[in-house]
Amino acid sequence: MGFLFFMHPIFAQDTKTVLQDSLKTTSKNNTGYLKDTSLLKKDSLQKEATGDSSDSTPPPRSHFQANLTYQSNNVYLGRQDSTKLPLLTPEISYLFKSGFEIDFSVGINSATWMLNSWTLDGSYSFSKGNYNGQATLSWFNYSVNSGSPNASQKGSLAYDNSYNFGFIQPDLTLTWSFAEHPDYQLSFALEHEFDFLSSGNLSVTPTATMNASTQNFYNEYYKNRRFVIPRPGKPPLPANVSITGEVLNSDQFQIMDYEFSAPVNFTAGKWTFNFTPTYALPVNPADLLITVTTNNHQVSKMYKETLSNTFYTQIGITYAF
Numbered sequence: 001m002g003f004l005f006f007m008h009p010i011f012a013q014d015t016k017t018v019l020q021d022s023l024k025t026t027s028k029n030n031t032g033y034l035k036d037t038s039l040l041k042k043d044s045l046q047k048e049a050t051g052d053s054s055d056s057t058p059p060p061r062s063h064f065q066a067n068l069t070y071q072s073n074n075v076y077l078g079r080q081d082s083t084k085l086p087l088l089t090p091e092i093s094y095l096f097k098s099g100f101e102i103d104f105s106v107g108i109n110s111a112t113w114m115l116n117s118w119t120l121d122g123s124y125s126f127s128k129g130n131y132n133g134q135a136t137l138s139w140f141n142y143s144v145n146s147g148s149p150n151a152s153q154k155g156s157l158a159y160d161n162s163y164n165f166g167f168i169q170p171d172l173t174l175t176w177s178f179a180e181h182p183d184y185q186l187s188f189a190l191e192h193e194f195d196f197l198s199s200g201n202l203s204v205t206p207t208a209t210m211n212a213s214t215q216n217f218y219n220e221y222y223k224n225r226r227f228v229i230p231r232p233g234k235p236p237l238p239a240n241v242s243i244t245g246e247v248l249n250s251d252q253f254q255i256m257d258y259e260f261s262a263p264v265n266f267t268a269g270k271w272t273f274n275f276t277p278t279y280a281l282p283v284n285p286a287d288l289l290i291t292v293t294t295n296n297h298q299v300s301k302m303y304k305e306t307l308s309n310t311f312y313t314q315i316g317i318t319y320a321f
Contacts, residue, residue: 060097067091069274069316070110074148077185077211078257078282079218080310081147083231086110099125109146112232117142117151130164145229152220154178168192181216184253201267209259215286219250222288241294248287248302257282274316282307 067090074085091105101123107116121138136158142151155178162171168190175185191207222245230236237243261278285305292299 062094062096064321065093065095065318066321067093067105067316067318069314071312071314073310073312074116075278075280075310075312076149076217077213078259078280078307078310079149079221081149081231082226083147083234084111085116085147087116101125114145115143116146116148132160132162132164134160136160147225147229147231149221150177150217151225152179152217153183177217179217179220181220181251183214183216185211185213187211203265205263205265207259207261207263209261210255211257211259212253212255214253215247215250215256218286219247222247241292243293244291246289246291248289250286254284256284270320272318272320274314274318276314276316278312278314280310280312282309 069087069089069091071087071089072084073080074087086109088108088110089105090108091103093101093103095101102121103123104118104120106118108114109116118141119138121136123134123136125132125134127133137155138158139155140153142148142153156175157178158173158175160171160173162169169192171187171189171191173185173187173189175187177183177185187209189207189209191205193203193205196202196204226245227237227243258281259278260281261276263274263276266273285307288303288305290301290303
């Protein structure tokens with residue numbers, strides 16, 4: 001990443017921006033993956049707003065788009081399930097030339113080939129000079145056997161702001177997640193896009209992100225999923241034993257993790273290929289109250305959660321009709 005920054009004068013850069021989905025993750029499709037549709041859409045809108053007639057790119061049009069994404073592990077705000085949860089996510093989208101977009105996706109646990117979740121969302125993107133904004137309303141539905149840490153959430157409302165200063169682009173995303181006990185989230189990122197090839201069809205975007213949130217979603221995960229749902233390769237608890245957990249002070253807003261990624265995008269005609277390596281460093285481990293019940297006898301004990309850094313990757317392919 002440092003080498004790319006020092007080599008910046010060698011490469012030409014256009015005004016395209018990449019939406020970091022750490023929460024859109026995060027708040028969107030639970031994956032934290034780069035939204036190629038937003039990249040293409042925001043670029044077109046920006047050209048309309050600035051009246052750039054020197055670009056030979058055809059004017060934007062309404063169209064369908066299909067996307068297939070594989071993520072090696074489902075990580076949410078630096079938190080993950082007790083076993084690895086790889087996700088395969090097909091998605092179909094319709095992009096209106098006005099900036100509106102409708103997406104429907106299905107998350108599949110590729111370790112068991114069981115449905116993990118489905119997501120329906122609508123968004124609106126716009127550009128004004130170097131400023132880009134996107135508002136997204138999402139609905140989630142998770143399987144009862146999903147190990148996703150945020151599986152208790154029913155949807156979210158998110159607004160993403162970004163401004164391109166040329167040498168750096170800050171991005172701020174504010175998210176309200178719908179659930180029996182809602183969560184409030186904030187994601188702040190700094191990124192810079194480097195373009196390669198004469199056409200600029202290959203780009204690398206080193207990105208550093210900080211995520212902060214309340215943890216009501218995590219409390220529900222420990223209560224209803226962490227010790228209950230079946231997992232491949234792990235024997236179930238004996239019939240006379242049950243375990244529940246509680247995250248203390250789960251309504252406290254605090255930094256959850258720091259993430260470093262370097263998304264790589266390549267566009268060839270109507271095809272877009274994406275590869276995103278991410279390294280997540282979770283902070284502020286939760287205080288847990290674990291209760292073990294055996295033959296109606298309960299024993300409770302407080303623990304400090306043990307967190308570990310996680311490296312995961314994401315590969316995506318998109319086709320615009």
